[in-house]
Amino acid sequence: MENNNQNIQHKHHKIIYENMKNICLTGVEKADNATPTHFSCICMGRELHIIGKDMSVKKLDVMEGVAELEGEITEIKYAGEKKSLLKRLFK
Numbered sequence: 658m659e660n661n662n663q664n665i666q667h668k669h670h671k672i673i674y675e676n677m678k679n680i681c682l683t684g685v686e687k688a689d690n691a692t693p694t695h696f697s698c699i700c701m702g703r704e705l706h707i708i709g710k711d712m713s714v715k716k717l718d719v720m721e722g723v724a725e726l727e728g729e730i731t732e733i734k735y736a737g738e739k740k741s742l743l744k745r746l747f748k
Contacts, residue, residue, distance in 0.1 A: 670701040672733065680707060680733070682724040688717055696726055704736035 670684030687699040691714050696707040712728030 674730070674733070677730060678727055680726050680730055682726075683722055685717070685719055685722045685724045687719060688724065691717075693728070696724075698724060706732070706734045706736065708732040708734070 668684075671682070673681040675681075682698065682700060682705070684700045685698050686702070688696075689699070689704075690697040693712055694708065694710060696712060696714065698705055707726060707730060709728050709730040709732070712726050712730065714724065715727055716723060716725040718724075
């Protein structure tokens with residue numbers, strides 16, 4: 658897992674969620690944690706948490722600002738938000 662301590666700021670941030678098994682993030686400035694059940698990173702200055710099962714990091718490049726994960730993704734949540742992004746989108 659590549660994680661530089663440089664202060665990298667990206668101008669755009671996207672979350673691409675496919676088939677409930679793959680997620681691609683852009684605008685990743687720093688990765689904080691990566692386990693099979695939890696991935697956290699900083700995107701555009703906000704802390705983002707991805708929670709699931711059997712997750713693995715396929716790609717992480719903070720210089721490009723890209724992270725790709727696969728596994729059973731159950732929750733996508735920004736720190737401080739009460740509801741998961743998925744719950745807000747799929748009511």
